[in-house]
Amino acid sequence: MDKKQKMQQLRVFAAEIRLETLKVIASRGFGHVGGSMSMADAMAVLYGEIMNVDPKNPRWEDRDWFVLSKGHGGPVMYATLGLKGYYPMERAYTLNQPGTDFPSHTDRMKTIGVDLTTGSLGQGMSEAVGAALGNKTQGRNNHVFVAVGDGECDEGQIWEAAQFAAHYKLDNLICLVDDNKRQLDGAVADVMGHGKGIGAKFDAFGWNVINIEDGNDVEQIYDAIQAAYQVKGQPTCLILNTTKGKGATFAEPSGAHSSQPTQEQWDEAIAASEAALAAIRAQK
Amino acid sequence: MSYTLIGKHEKDSRANRDGYVSAMLELMEQDKSIVHIDCDLMGCINTGKLLKAFPEQTFNAGIAEQNAMGVAAGMAATGLKAFIHSFGCFASRRAFDQAFLSAGYSQLPVHVIGSDPGVTAAFNGATHMPFEDCALYMTVPNAIVIDSCDYAQTYALTKQLAKQPGLSYMRLIRKGFTTVYADGSEFEIGKGVTLRDGTDVTIVASGILVDEALKAEEQLAAKGISARVIDMHTWKPLDEELILKAACETGAIVTAENHQVSCGLGSAVANVLTEKCLVPQERIGIQNQFGQVGPQDFLMEQYHLLAADIVAAAEKAIARKH
Ligand SMILES: Cc1ncc(C[n+]2csc(CCOP(=O)(O)OP(=O)(O)O)c2C)c(N)n1
Numbered sequence: 008m009d010k011k012q013k014m015q016q017l018r019v020f021a022a023e024i025r026l027e028t029l030k031v032i033a034s035r036g037f038g039h040v041g042g043s044m045s046m047a048d049a050m051a052v053l054y055g056e057i058m059n060v061d062p063k064n065p066r067w068e069d070r071d072w073f074v075l076s077k078g079h080g081g082p083v084m085y086a087t088l089g090l091k092g093y094y095p096m097e098r099a100y101t102l103n104q105p106g107t108d109f110p111s112h113t114d115r116m117k118t119i120g121v122d123l124t125t126g127s128l129g130q131g132m133s134e135a136v137g138a139a140l141g142n143k144t145q146g147r148n149n150h151v152f153v154a155v156g157d158g159e160c161d162e163g164q165i166w167e168a169a170q171f172a173a174h175y176k177l178d179n180l181i182c183l184v185d186d187n188k189r190q191l192d193g194a195v196a197d198v199m200g201h202g203k204g205i206g207a208k209f210d211a212f213g214w215n216v217i218n219i220e221d222g223n224d225v226e227q228i229y230d231a232i233q234a235a236y237q238v239k240g241q242p243t244c245l246i247l248n249t250t251k252g253k254g255a256t257f258a259e260p261s262g263a264h265s266s267q268p269t270q271e272q273w274d275e276a277i278a279a280s281e282a283a284l285a286a287i288r289a290q291k
Numbered sequence: 292m293s294y295t296l297i298g299k300h301e302k303d304s305r306a307n308r309d310g311y312v313s314a315m316l317e318l319m320e321q322d323k324s325i326v327h328i329d330c331d332l333m334g335c336i337n338t339g340k341l342l343k344a345f346p347e348q349t350f351n352a353g354i355a356e357q358n359a360m361g362v363a364a365g366m367a368a369t370g371l372k373a374f375i376h377s378f379g380c381f382a383s384r385r386a387f388d389q390a391f392l393s394a395g396y397s398q399l400p401v402h403v404i405g406s407d408p409g410v411t412a413a414f415n416g417a418t419h420m421p422f423e424d425c426a427l428y429m430t431v432p433n434a435i436v437i438d439s440c441d442y443a444q445t446y447a448l449t450k451q452l453a454k455q456p457g458l459s460y461m462r463l464i465r466k467g468f469t470t471v472y473a474d475g476s477e478f479e480i481g482k483g484v485t486l487r488d489g490t491d492v493t494i495v496a497s498g499i500l501v502d503e504a505l506k507a508e509e510q511l512a513a514k515g516i517s518a519r520v521i522d523m524h525t526w527k528p529l530d531e532e533l534i535l536k537a538a539c540e541t542g543a544i545v546t547a548e549n550h551q552v553s554c555g556l557g558s559a560v561a562n563v564l565t566e567k568c569l570v571p572q573e574r575i576g577i578q579n580q581f582g583q584v585g586p587q588d589f590l591m592e593q594y595h596l597l598a599a600d601i602v603a604a605a606e607k608a609i610a611r612k613h
Pocket residue numbers: 041042043045077079126127128129155156157158159160185187189190191251264330331332354356381385
């Protein structure tokens with residue numbers, strides 16, 4: 008398959024992830040739509056092309072790892088893993104129901120395919136650093152990917168983990184910053200600014216930093232990861248300039264953190280998402 | 292202390308967080324040394340209202356609880372009275388060393404508000420469901436620990452906290468739960484409230500368990516058992532006198548809390564009883580378990596936090612009397 012075909016497949020996968028993410032959250036009627044939808048394209052690239060995983064053997068030792076440190080994005084992970092065949096998709100529709108294996112925040116003791124437990128922001132980053140070091144020490148040739156929020160980068164723990172990863176030259180670690188410019192209380196710039204920028208900070212901490220102009224473009228994400236693979240002796244940070252709520256008609260305009268739209272708005276959003284998927288499929 | 296009990300088990304039309312915010316709006320107006328620091332969770336407890344009304348006294352520290360706690364202590368050292376909010380799990384576990392040393396040990400007026408206590412974290416699930424937040428703060432010498440139950444109590448106790456010279460921790464139920472008290476009710480930190488008098492057993496409860504305790508009292512009465520009900524909103528300093536009186540007069544105690552029983556209200560009461568007046572005690576609360584996701588009513592059932600559980604515990608405690 009040539010690259011053009013691959014990218015077309017990833018675009019379709021991203022659109023499928025968006026649609027399923029919406030349906031998973033719609034099954035409860037409310038949830039973290041914004042931070043789930045901004046991640047759909049990165050998830051498509053990781054699970055569609057990049058990561059070496061086996062849905063039938065989720066804890067296979069040599070697999071690539073993924074840690075959703077911004078654990079409130081659980082639904083986008085559940086949609087991705089379901090589409091990938093880790094479990095029947097319908098199971099994810101039990102999201103947040105009594106006794107479910109699909110809680111708001113990703114949990115390694117609950118969901119097949121979730122490598123580490125997150126939800127308390129900042130913690131997933133250190134866990135991923137530990138996984139990268141642990142895999143490396145044991146001579147494995149795999150990679151660990153970790154996704155953090157731009158708001159999450161307020162946490163000191165992110166920077167403690169960053170200094171550790173650079174110090175130990177963890178070139179098997181790739182951090183994706185979902186730079187959607189918004190956190191819970193509003194614009195990141197208003198709540199807690201990042202000085203010269205999150206990328207500049209990672210650079211100062213000794214990381215290889217790649218800025219992805221459109222973090223909702225699968226090809227740009229794919230190319231950046233290929234470039235990251237070439238860098239030895241340093242972890243890589245990818246800054247994905249994304250849109251919070253991307254593709255959710257009721258959430259994208261406001262960039263809302265969590266949403267509880269009306270049934271009508273849900274119907275409209277799901278119809279729009281289905282149409283978007285059909286349009287991308289038709290592109291060929 | 293003067294209060295009016297409503298206790299009809301009706302849902303509170305107002306959210307408890309608005310009890311906090313209303314009190315803070317008045318406090319900030321009267322006293323310019325009162326500040327509020329939030330951790331990117333203003334949207335969850337409506338403290339955006341404080342920022343709007345008193346931008347010079349309200350700060351957003353972003354998602355950085357440890358730093359926020361240290362900042363609160365530093366501000367308090369300059370003569371300010373600092374209120375700081377995050378979800379209970381992060382306000383306790385995440386920022387605890389800072390709370391302990393920078394604020395508690397340093398004897399500075401830092402008032403920590405932990406929202407979504409215990410099962411009220413509901414859909415945010417296990418990672419956000421603190422059953423140990425009070426336990427941590429109870430280990431700090433001289434700290435005040437409060438589990439408030441409704442709008443009126445949250446409002447009144449917030450006003451009281453502003454007068455306290457050291458570290459305090461108050462749980463805040465975010466939404467409206469049940470109305471226990473009428474507006475204008477007053478409470479004293481460290482003084483429990485006897486809501487129903489009784490002679491066979493005493494139920495000591497706080498927070499969302501107060502209403503369950505009141506229901507349990509009615510169910511026990513129907514069975515011919517006379518239960519006393521105490522709202523023990525302050526866990527530390529604990530109202531020992533009231534507990535000892537209840538132990539002597541009723542001879543059996545049931546504690547009920549939305550928290551681990553091994554290190555919360557139940558254990559604090561047990562400490563008093565073993566030292567000063569040994570009577571049978573049964574503990575309703577979390578029994579060495581983690582949190583989980585789900586609707587609050589499902590969780591209350593799962594963790595046996597309902598009136599029926601209190602009734603069974605009361606009968607058991609009574610049966611154990613010599
Ligand atoms: C330690 C911690 N503090 C606070 C929260 C509550 N919280 C959940 S999501 C969120 C905002 C996250 O913003 P960002 O990282 O930018 O995520 P995104 O915009 O991508 O959803 C907050 C404050 C939390 N989960 N963990």
